[in-house]
Amino acid sequence: MKLICQIFIINRLHSNLNIRCNGKYLKSTLALGQDPIVKNEYFLIHFSSVNKTGTKYRVKNIKQVFVKYLSEGKATLRFEEPPHDLCIKGETIQLKCFMRLLKSCVSGDTKERHLPNLSNISVTAKESVPTKLIINDRSEFPSKGLPRTLETLHIVGLKLCNFRREILLLKHLVVLDLSNNEIETIPAEFGRMPSLCELHLANNKLGVNEKIDWRWLFGPQLIKMLKLLDLSGNNLKYLPKCIWKLQKLITLKLDDNMLNQLPATLGRINSLRYLTISKNMLSSLPCSLLQCHLEYIDLSSNNFHHNNITSQLQRNLYKYYVGSLVHLSSEIVLRNKFFYASNLIPWTLVQFLDDANMCVCGAPVVNNKFYVNNKFELKDLFRVVVFDNNRNSTVDFKCYYCYKCCRR
Ligand SMILES: [Zn+2]
Known part of the structure; x- marks a missing residue:
């Protein structure tokens, strides 16, 4: 044998x-x-x-x-x-x-x-198992189902409406490209794909439903593995706040959606290096991005010329704002990186801690009501910046401040 x-x-x-x-x-x-x-x-x-x-x-x-x-x-x-x-x-x-x-x-x-x-017994090491499959036409689906040994799978441009559940069985899959289909939902079990590093979902219909079930993206295995995520061209109006859980993510592509803001937690992804968000409706960026060591950011064709005015009232409110006891203690939990989970504390509190923002200094901030818009020059912050021609690359950042050092 x-x-x-x-x-x-x-x-x-x-x-x-x-x-x-x-x-x-x-x-x-x-x-x-x-x-x-x-x-x-x-x-x-x-x-x-x-x-x-x-x-x-x-x-x-x-x-x-x-x-x-x-x-x-x-x-x-x-x-x-x-x-x-x-x-x-x-x-x-x-x-x-x-x-x-x-x-x-x-x-x-x-x-x-x-x-x-x-x-x-005659054996040659060349006898190889199929590890890559490119399907450009529906007739090319293997009659015996997808080989379990696949590491790379491209099913591109077939107008597939439904996610093919047999993909969930491919435990060795590293690269999955489902671009240019019409997929609206992905099953939550997808988050258990154990080896997946690259996921291309450009030009699908993930954003057509008003309420998106994002559980597939935050499964226990996927968050530990995923390095590239392409969600371009999906009519997305918002991103989930817990996107920061993708702690291995290096490349995030969000071009050609309908985003008018990014989650304030985005900059908590320490590994993020390439971020493209062209052709959206952004008018400001979250200040957590100031902490990201981005090498490349594409922000062309957005609404950054729009003037975000922070009213004097808001600035004053902000000045005299004192956090509740829950806020103060939460920031201590986060700052000291204490372990928390829903078997230790109520899950509402887990969610509250999960959704924490970031101060311009990088410290956690749980207040998400009081912020100030401040302008920053993108070229001072990131190595390569793609921005609209004829416009200086000064952009509003929605800034939250922690109590410790940064409140002015
Ligand atoms: Zn601070």
Whole structure:
């Protein structure tokens, strides 16, 4: 039996000698067969792109088998001799079958099963599993469903109205491009995609419904992985406040929507470097962006010429504003990064803390009523600024201030 998988070999001798191995999973084939001469003698052969002749391991030299994460498609075989640990990643069902067969070889219970002779096994590391699929026409959908091994999937310009739920089964998917379709909603389970780093949803219809269910974007796995999010051309009128939870996000594209403001929490995404918001209706930016180390920002074709007037009354109110006890204590929780969760405090309070804004100095501010519009020159702040021609790039920032240092 052959298993097409990814394998990372740890030489325990090296780790005992403190030699660092540069850990990398390689596309591999693992073959299980029996010795043509000696009965009940089984072998594993490991082929990879860098080892085309293959390394032979005796099954009886297996010292330990780790299968705790078998349901996630991972297992480790520890050999006594050579002192290697084979860390295997593969398609769960295939890996389970393989491990079951291996178990029967170890226990000697292989009467029912036919194993090829070792000499008959021919394997090339080039045998590859499909990892990329581009679908440009509805007729190109594979009849057996999408291969579970896919890492890149493009389904572009098919006028799909519904999100295809079979995508949820692609546990290895890293890049998903569903641009130029007519998708209105995405199921909440999408937030559990474990490997997804790039999500292209440009030119769909996510914003057509008045109330958007954003749960799909804030699933426990997705928020830890997503690096690129393209929501251009979706008729979006607002963004969710908890967008800051995407703590790995580097690129955010929001061009060609109907946004008239950005969530004040946006700048809490420390990793954000590329932000494009051309062709919207923005007249100011949240002051939290002052804390972002953006390398590129595109703000062309917005409403920044609009004069945001902060009335004297507002300035005065702001001056004499004293936060409630909840406000003051919340800011202490946030500033000290105390852990909070809905099993410890009421969920309304969790939401209140989650929605916190940011002071111009970067400190958390929970007040979202009192702010002052102040002008900043974009070119002083960010490395590359794309802005309308013939207009100086001075823009209003909606500024919130913390009590500690910044109130004037
Ligand atoms: Zn401050």
